[in-house]
Amino acid sequence: IGGPKNLPILESYLDDEECEAKKISSHKPRLVILGSGWGAVGLVKNVNPNDYHITVISPRNHFLFTPMLPSATVGTLEFRSLVEPIRRIVASVNGHYIEASAEKVEFQDRLVEVKQHLPDGSSRDFYVPYDKLVVAVGSQTNSHGVNGLEYCNFLKTIEDARLVREKVFRNLELACLPGTSEDERKRLLSFVVCGGGPTGVEFAAELYDFLNEDLCNTYPKLLRNLVSVHIVQSQGHILNTYDEKISQYAQERFINDSIDVLTNARVKSVEPDRVIFSQKNADGVAENKELPCGMCLWSTGVTLCDITKDIAASLPGHQRNKRAIETDTHLRVLGAPLGEVYAIGDCSTVRTNITEHIVEFLKTYAVKANVSIENYEITFQQWRDIAQNIKRRFPQASEHLRRVDSLFTEFDQDHSGTLAFAELTALLKNIDSKVTSLPATAQRANQQGIYLGRKFTKLARAQESLAMDEVVNKDIDDLVHRPFAYHHLGSLAYVGNAAVFDFNGYSLVGGLVAVYLWRSVYFAQSVSFRTRALLFMDWLTRGLFGRDITP
Ligand code: FAD
Ligand code: MG
Ligand code: MG
Ligand code: MG
Ligand code: MG
Incomplete structure (x- = not known):
């Protein structure tokens, strides 16, 4: 004690x-x-x-393979294939789990x-x-202070995915019941996704694929015409953190697929049977609107x-x-x-605080050399050493320090051939501002x-x-050990029988080939042979027999 x-x-x-x-x-x-x-x-x-x-x-007693979670919501993958017991992982290092x-x-x-x-x-x-x-x-999920989140579904845990799956199939059954009116059917089959990031987009795509590929074989064909999928996105594009080409491709693809993409729209509140939002029109004027819905998925970011x-x-x-x-x-x-x-x-x-770091260093140096830092002039060779030091200590800044020499000339405003303290500070601040935070x-x-x-x-x-x-x-x-350096291996997302990639300025969009590439990337990343085998079986089963429509 x-x-x-x-x-x-x-x-x-x-x-x-x-x-x-x-x-x-x-x-x-x-x-x-x-x-x-x-x-x-x-x-x-x-x-x-x-x-x-x-x-x-x-x-949580298991590791969750989050990128594949949207696929589990409509039975493309089994929940079991996406989790690995943490005890098994910990046992490999003779560790303990609480x-x-x-x-x-x-x-x-x-x-x-x-x-x-x-x-x-x-x-x-x-x-x-x-x-x-x-x-x-x-x-954790960000509520953005919106009321009515108790009527929403989320997509962060395996339990969330299970609830989504249950709701999708429950709504389909309710829509088939005798006595359900046409309007009520439409509402039950209206799926609203709040948030146009990768999670929301992938869920919408999976749902849409399911509705097109499996629904017609197993449910009355009439339902197909009543189903609608909507994405409410606060920004001007969906997938707005991706390359612009990709964001555009995804948007066009969705419009083709008749997934309703509502951009510049902000959700105000969620009620049991509808989502209320305001959307800016072309003139920038916000209009209040609402969508009846049978299910609302909240995936607008995290806190x-x-x-x-x-x-x-x-x-x-x-x-x-x-x-x-x-x-x-x-x-x-x-x-x-x-x-x-x-x-x-x-x-x-x-935190990349290059300016602070270097200024601190120079101050101690100046004190030792007994000079006033304001009068100190940095020579070209000294700047090169400083740049070397920054690159080592702040790997994320390296790419902004490729042009060491021209940076010096650019910021030597008075062309004195040296950098005064103020000039150096301006240069460092400029680099600081270019370093973006990690995704x-x-x-x-x-x-x-x-x-x-x-x-x-x-x-x-x-x-x-x-x-x-x-x-x-x-x-x-x-x-x-060296400081941590992040290596961006590209972003990818599944957009309905097609996939998009964003790799260091190269973007790749496409159909089947991209989908297989998309799968193989995650396939390779899965944590054990067990999950890899399960994933493979799921894809095979789905290819042969269609998706599993039991909750
Ligand atoms: P997590 O993986 O979230 O792990 C946090 C852990 O901490 C959990 O086990 C949780 O139970 C535990 N925990 C919480 N509170 C406590 C506490 N108080 N004490 C102890 N433990 C606690 N990223 C991609 O790169 N590509 C994708 O395609 C992609 N798709 C995604 C799809 C979905 C549906 C979601 C939800 C996320 C997706 N992400 C994707 C994002 C990615 O999952 C996260 O960035 C990643 O999980 C972050 O890893 P982490 O270890 O920080 O946190
Ligand atoms: Mg973690
Ligand atoms: Mg995780
Ligand atoms: Mg973390
Ligand atoms: Mg100068």
């Missing part, structure tokens, strides 16, 4: 003594990971099993406060101690989890971003004791997890070999 709240502290685990490997790891530094999603799994799969005593804490959610982090005592809800409605609270903590809790907010709020002065936990380029949470707490995936963002995608979370897994393995090695005095007061993360 201990910690600020005098709760029990978990000191040993049921299976610590189970086998030789677990006995050994129980004496290793405690690595605690919050979450069982893309970030957490990327990490667990890449850390050396014998270096840490690993504990994964998450309320089914509970993290509530708070006590940085000084190195404890995570954890809560498990029990079946009788009570809850059990306790602390889990850590030496290293990784926060990978993802994000912070409670624990994420709490962590950011408990490190005042260090955390300035309202939308995520800020880390340095080594993914260490800013403000927490150095090298103890890391954050990855959707809940985190990497909230599985790709990014996974890359960050893999990065930390490899880094932790290196750190364990280094701790063994470095003498203690070498380690003290040194940035050991920086000593043994």
